[in-house]
Amino acid sequence: MNMQFSPTVVDEYVNATEGYYTLMRILHLGPHTVRVRVHREVELEPCFAAAEVLSADMAWTLLVTHHPECWFDRTATPFKHINVKSELEQLADGLMQRVQDILVKAIAIPEHVLDVVGAMLAMAYGSTGEHVITPDDVKWAKANGGPFRAIDRRDGSVLLTKAHRCDCPLLASEGDDPCDGKCQAAAQAAGGDPSRN
Structure with a gap:
């Protein structure tokens, strides 16, 4: 028997400079703690979008990614006063939806x-x-x-x-x-x- 869980945001961090901007969220999904990070720089190579799950030994384990080539051109070039959430929130939400699709199926009642x-x-x-x-x-x-x-x-x-x-x-x-x-x-x-x- 599986249970349905909704993710709950417990921490959120946004930062922007002239060279990059970043959005990070920590969420609880049932018994799991999930970290979603999206990082956009001026060049494609260092950019990333990833969701990780906190393991029992308190280490982050990569679960899903979204390659920057798929979203780099749809986001603005970094500058200090950019609205980070409007640029990256949709990506973060998409990663969390994929995490939910994977983990909720694995959350069973003991x-x-x-x-x-x-x-x-x-x-x-x-x-x-x-x-x-x-x-x-x-x-x-x-x-x-x-x-x-x-x-x-x-x-x-x-x-x-x-x-x-x-x-x-x-x-x-x-x-x-x-x-x-x-x-x-x-x-x-x-x-x-x-x-x-």
Whole structure:
């Protein structure tokens, strides 16, 4: 079973001089961290457009490129006050789309997560339980409660929760620190139903 992920920009850098201009983005795509770089110089040879994925050993691994011969003549000659994003953003977006096409097909739900979701379904609806989650259910869940988290615990159990705000110590520590108690108080003050969150 594959999941659909949308890329989220976590950092962006643009720079322009008389001799070159550059756009770099760091994005999260599901469990992956992706770096997209487009660099345009006066001459064709040093130019490049590439997307890389951060590996488990914290090294950037090249995934896709777009040869400068394909876009060099469609971009402006460097000068200090050029609008870097208007020149290079379309190239960067194209690289990220190719990354997404490659990686999303490879992002599968881990077996132990499927087992946990199966156990939750069985607990809620019986051992032969079945339940349809509608688009409205997903929309409601995203608008109410905290972020959904699945936290593996040291004893082999898995905590599935939407009852905690993003900066709760429980989530920030991946379950090692207890909740500070402010999550339920915030939900009650907002008129929410903590048991449903």
